[in-house]
Amino acid sequence: MDWYHLILSASFVFIAIILSHRQGLGLEKDLLIASLRAFFQLAAIGYILKAIFALEDWPYIIFLLLIMVYIAAYNASGKLNRYIPKKQSIGIAGIAISLALAVSLILLVSLTIIPFTAQYVIPISGMVIGNAMTAVGLTFNRLQGDLKANRLLILASLSLGANPAQASALAVKTSIKAGLIPTIDALKIVGIVQLPGMMTGMIIAGADPLEAVKYQIMIMFVLAGAVAIASMFAALIGHRLFFNEEYQLLDY
Amino acid sequence: MKLTIRNLSIYRQDSLIVQNLSTQIPSGSLTTIIGPSGSGKSTLLLSLNRLIPSQGEIFLGKTDINTIEITSLRRRIGMVFQRPALFSGTVSENLSYGPSLINEALSITEQQQLLTNVGLDISFLDRNASTLSEGQQQRLSLARTLANKPEILLLDEPTAPLDPHAALKIEELITTLQKIYNMTVLWITHDLNQAKRVSDNTLLLVGGKLIEEGPNIFSTPKDPITSLFIKGELEEY
Numbered sequence: 001m002d003w004y005h006l007i008l009s010a011s012f013v014f015i016a017i018i019l020s021h022r023q024g025l026g027l028e029k030d031l032l033i034a035s036l037r038a039f040f041q042l043a044a045i046g047y048i049l050k051a052i053f054a055l056e057d058w059p060y061i062i063f064l065l066l067i068m069v070y071i072a073a074y075n076a077s078g079k080l081n082r083y084i085p086k087k088q089s090i091g092i093a094g095i096a097i098s099l100a101l102a103v104s105l106i107l108l109v110s111l112t113i114i115p116f117t118a119q120y121v122i123p124i125s126g127m128v129i130g131n132a133m134t135a136v137g138l139t140f141n142r143l144q145g146d147l148k149a150n151r152l153l154i155l156a157s158l159s160l161g162a163n164p165a166q167a168s169a170l171a172v173k174t175s176i177k178a179g180l181i182p183t184i185d186a187l188k189i190v191g192i193v194q195l196p197g198m199m200t201g202m203i204i205a206g207a208d209p210l211e212a213v214k215y216q217i218m219i220m221f222v223l224a225g226a227v228a229i230a231s232m233f234a235a236l237i238g239h240r241l242f243f244n245e246e247y248q249l250l251d252y
Numbered sequence: 253m254k255l256t257i258r259n260l261s262i263y264r265q266d267s268l269i270v271q272n273l274s275t276q277i278p279s280g281s282l283t284t285i286i287g288p289s290g291s292g293k294s295t296l297l298l299s300l301n302r303l304i305p306s307q308g309e310i311f312l313g314k315t316d317i318n319t320i321e322i323t324s325l326r327r328r329i330g331m332v333f334q335r336p337a338l339f340s341g342t343v344s345e346n347l348s349y350g351p352s353l354i355n356e357a358l359s360i361t362e363q364q365q366l367l368t369n370v371g372l373d374i375s376f377l378d379r380n381a382s383t384l385s386e387g388q389q390q391r392l393s394l395a396r397t398l399a400n401k402p403e404i405l406l407l408d409e410p411t412a413p414l415d416p417h418a419a420l421k422i423e424e425l426i427t428t429l430q431k432i433y434n435m436t437v438l439w440i441t442h443d444l445n446q447a448k449r450v451s452d453n454t455l456l457l458v459g460g461k462l463i464e465e466g467p468n469i470f471s472t473p474k475d476p477i478t479s480l481f482i483k484g485e486l487e488e489y
Contacts, residue, residue, distance in 0.1 A: 083265070155303055156337035156393075160350040160400060161327040247322050248304055251265050 010035070053118045061118050065125050069097050072133035076234075079141055083252040084241050092241065093136045096233040100132040100226035101125055107225075113218060124219065127198065131183065131223045132230035139179035139234040140241075146171035147242050147249065154249050164243040172235045179231030183224055190220060253313075254279040254404060254436040255300070260308035262295050262460075269295045270306070271460045277453075282430055282437040284447040287457035288486060293440045296457065297406045300438070301329040312404075323353070330402030334409040336389035338381040343367070343392055346381050350400040358399055366395040369432060371425055387418035391425065398433060405430070407439040411446070419443075423450060444470070444482065456481060 013035045020027040052060050073094035080089050105121065105128075107113075114120040147154060147168060157167035165172075190196060198219060202212035242250055255277040262270040270292040277283050285293045299306035302322060310317045317325055327350065338346050347366055348358045358366075364374040370391040376384070381392060390410055397405065407426065411419035427450055430437050441447050447454055448470050455465045456478050464478045473479045480486040 152333060152335060152337045153339065155298075156331075156333060157339075157349075158303060159301060159326050159331040160397065161323040161353050163323060163353075166353055244305070246302055246305065248302065251304070 010039075049118075049122060052122065056118060058116065061121055064122065065101065065129075068126065068129050069094055069101065072097050072129045073136075076133045076136040077140060079137065080144060080241070081252040083250055084144070089140065089238070089241050092234060092238045093133075093140070095237075096136050096230045097129055097132040099233055100230040101128050103229055104128045104222050104226045108222065123198075124222070127219060128222060128226045131227050134182065135179040135227040135231045136234040138182070139175045139231045140238060142175035142178035143168075143171055143235060143239060143242065144252075146174055147239075148252065151249065158247060158249065164240055164247055164249075167249075168239040168242070172239050175235045176231045179234065180228060183227040187220055187224060190216075196220075253277065253311075254281075255438075256309075256311040257300075258309040258311075260296070260299065260306055260310065262292070262299050262304065262306045264295060264304065269460050270299070270457075272308075273457075273460075273462045275455060275462060275465055277436060277438065279436055280434060281452040282427070282439065282450055283453045283455060284451040285438060285440045285455045285457060286442070286444065286447050286481070287463075288481070289442075291457040292460040293457050294408050297331070297408055297438060297440060300404075300406060301326045301331055303331070327354075327400045328402055329404045329406060330397035330400055331406040332390075332393055332397050332408065332410050334412050336386070336393040338389055338393060338396075341381060342377070343372075343379050343381050343384070344377045346392060346396050347377075347399050349396060362399075366399055369398065369429060370395040371421070387414050387422065390414065390422060394422075394425070394429070398429065401433070402435060404436045404438065405433075407437065409440050409442060412442065419446075426450070458486070 013031060017028045017031050019025075020031060048064070052064060070090075073090050073096075076093040076097070077086070077089035080086075105116075105125065108124065109116045114124065150171065154167050154171075158164075186194075196216050196219075199212045199216040202215065203209050242252075244250060253276045257276070258274050260270060260273040261268065273296065285296065287293050295304065298304045300310060300317075302317060302325060312320065312325070312328065320328075339349060344363055347363050351358045360377070363377055367374050367376060372388060372391050372395070376388075376392075381389065384392060390413075394410070405426075410426070411422050414422060423446055426437065426439070429435070439450065451467075453465065453467050454469050456463045456469060456475075458477055458481065463481075464473065464475045469478055470482060473482060477486065
């Protein structure tokens with residue numbers, strides 16, 4: 001595909017902008033900025049990947065992964081209320097995402113499913129990090145919402161002598177589920193309703209569809225495990241973000 | 253003295269809710285806390301078992317509450333909220349919640365005794381707590397707090413959502429329970445007649461400040477704000 005055709009495909013964004021304007025949704029600016037960001041971010045990563053694939057040096061791979069994890073962690077905790085400690089939430093999201101990534105990569109490489117080369121590690125890590133980020137974000141949001149909605153129950157529980165883990169046990173459970181549901185749903189409908197981006201991309205680029213399917217199945221299994229690890233860590237450790245040292249539920 | 257409060261100030265989301273409040277609560281007494289909406293009554297109560305941060309000093313007997321391990325402090329100073337706030341599950345599970353947190357089991361006999369003390373039938377034990385009426389739920393919520401054997405009971409308008417008849421029943425129950433369990437009770441109420449009936453001592457809070465306190469603030473108010481409030485001429489402050 002040449003750049004000219006890529007730019008022409010931007011007309012689809014303009015359809016969305018026109019629809020948003022006509023319906024008075026006020027999303028025009030957001031759509032434009034988001035599309036421009038997607039264009040420049042992906043273009044930049046394309047060049048960076050090209051350079052890194054050429055280097056084939058593992059410290060560069062790790063460095064790039066760390067940057068990706070940091071940005072993902074920052075994004076995952078972005079919707080938390082301003083009274084929730086920012087640095088800690090980014091930290092917990094970062095550990096949750098790194099843990100999911102580390103387990104996935106260690107298993108994939110040690111079971112010789114993929115080699116530890118930039119060409120395999122970076123795209124797979126990107127998918128793991130992206131999905132883990134969404135899962136952590138959903139888990140945090142659900143936790144925040146549930147603890148706020150059930151404030152009286154949490155207070156009653158604390159007043160009876162519960163610690164934060166005991167008081168928020170139910171919210172932790174529902175927020176792990178909230179983080180996992182999109183991945184489980186994706187597993188259920190894949191191939192029927194939706195053809196995943198990676199697989200489609202491989203096929204368009206000329207790969208054998210069966211080969212593309214094998215990779216896609218592998219990726220989805222990896223993502224299921226990674227998302228479960230990320231959500232559980234985010235909820236089991238993250239519930240403490242909403243309490244202070246005195247076992248008091250924060251006012252938010 | 254059971255509770256000594258010195259220079260207590262409480263901020264919530266950067267607003268000053270309780271200002272420099274000092275008072276003493278005698279052991280075994282029943283103190284009512286009255287005042288217009290938004291005067292800081294609930295906030296004051298929440299700070300007494302450290303459910304919210306506060307500045308100043310609070311002593312339980314002679315011990316600074318900040319030096320008591322937080323979960324054991326909250327077991328010693330129990331709280332019942334305006335709404336029953338029951339957990340999903342059976343009546344028995346609700347009753348056992350407090351003791352189960354420290355791996356103690358509450359025997360069936362103890363559970364039955366608690367139900368009897370709050371005027372609920374012992375056959376309720378296996379019923380789902382959500383099937384009880386609001387008055388029954390509030391009784392259960394009281395029993396659940398009593399299962400921890402608290403020395404002090406904090407009550408945040410426990411009769412407010414109830415009809416007058418059920419409210420009167422709960423009121424009688426609380427005064428009886430205070431004697432059975434020999435507890436010090438702090439009770440927020442917006443019902444001035446209830447406050448007159450039950451209290452040994454009353455605190456009037458207006459705009460986060462303690463305006464007046466004593467056993468006779470209804471019969472012989474000293475502060476003009478107290479007189480206005482008793483006459484019902486000071487609703488919002």
